Amino acid sequence: MSTDLFPLLLKATWQTLQMVGLSGLVVALFGIPLGFLLHLTKAEQLLAMPWLNRILGTVVNAGRSIPFIILLVALIPFTRFVVGTSIGTMAVVVPLSIGAIPFIARLVEGALLEIPSGLVEAAEAMGASPWQTIRKVLLPEALPGIINSITITLVTLVSYSAMAGAVGGGGLGDVGIRYGYYRFEPEVMVATIVVLLALVQLIQMLGDALVRAIDHR
């Protein structure tokens, strides 16, 4: 045993939490509205703009088809432009966000699809404006589904963030690879896996509890 495990794991966990937390925030901020746009710009929907829908759909698919490890490297110039550097924990937040925004957007689109069209129609019949319908009907009705989408996305971000080591981002995955694999210290590998497992478990439990609390379907 050549490595002091505890401080190493603590630091790595903190880095992972930073990456996932920050990118999670950015992803929710941009990805959820994008999901609404994906849904609402479809023909027959509230803000029907089929041309925009086609563009958004293509962009989102493109974003989702690029493997994260490639995105991480390909985005280096953009990352440098946004955060001033292309290495380190903060720098990973950019590709993480770009990679997960299309992902959550599709999930949110799915959550909105589940709302019966009759509800939107009822709002329309009441004289609701499109914005009122979004705020008072679609958003609250889709909220359990949206929270579920956030949970899934956060878990995905945890797993994406394991690749952060490629650009010096640190985090649990990085420790697992460097110590556990390259330096052949299996106990470090196992320890990072246990922490990752606990983290994902915690995220899922919190998400589920939140959904249970607000879901009245």
Add this chain to the structure above:
Amino acid sequence: MIELKQVSKTYTHAGRTVAALRPLDLQVERGEIFGIIGSSGAGKSTLIRCVNLLERPDGGQVLVDGLDLMSLPAKQLRAARQDVAMIFQHFNLLNSRTVFGNVALPLELAGADKQQIAEKVASLLELVGLADKANSYPAMLSGGQKQRVAIARALAVDPKVLLCDEATSALDPETTSAILDLLKRINQQLGLTILLITHEMDVVKRICDKVAIIDDGALVEQGPVGEFFANAKTELAKRFIASTMHLEVPASYQRRLHSNAKASSHPLVKLSFRGDAVDAPVISQVARKFNIDLSIVSAQMDYLGGNKFGLMLVELSGEQAAIQDSLAYFEQHNITAEVVAYVD
């Protein structure tokens, strides 16, 4: 109150054009309950959705209380829609809101303040008999209760018109009956004009003042319910009316029926009492006058719009000539008599 002038609507689906509504006119007077009945696919749903422009007609005019809805820009149309409330077959309540929240929604949309909302919602829940369910979520309610919430919600901004899109079709008969009573009560208490569509003649019979039949996108027959039942002209109208009559012949009796007359058999006659049938006791008059016996196999009588309407299956026994005379006598008294079978 509602006036449709030459309203038409066609759909294009996979390159084929289907006429959902042929140019049709409809007039619903203030305070009446107007029913539109038709089979599925006849265009009734398109028709009612054209009244609040959930579907925009291809041509014609839609007037509600004199206001030409199709000429309104989006913002004014939204304001006008507050006068035209709607309830739906599947209720369309928000699962994320309590009963109170659901009824409050149109008030919030209209910009009412909290105090106004609380008072209005409470009185509406009282009206529909759900005052104790204010804090329940729709998922905890029965179908009938959900429709009551939807009705309260529809009434929240004091509309002039209530559109009912198959509002009772998803409910069991008992609940249907209770909801129809509620609609009738609202119509009478608030003077609310109601336009409803349905595929069930029983709904029309129960609460409507006027009725129109829609078939293949056109209104084929319309009028006050009593008159309509009494003098239905089209085959379709007669079929719908027959669907509300439940004349049942017991199975044991059924076996004794033949389609041809024999020396020993008696005719089984279907008597149709129309609205203009006189109130005279025709049955007993026939018995006395022509010295024949009438045995009633099955009968149903209804009073619609003050008119007697009904069907009766009677077995006549007596002299051949006397039976012919009595059939003629029924016809003279506006009772259609038709020999449907012969009984051994």
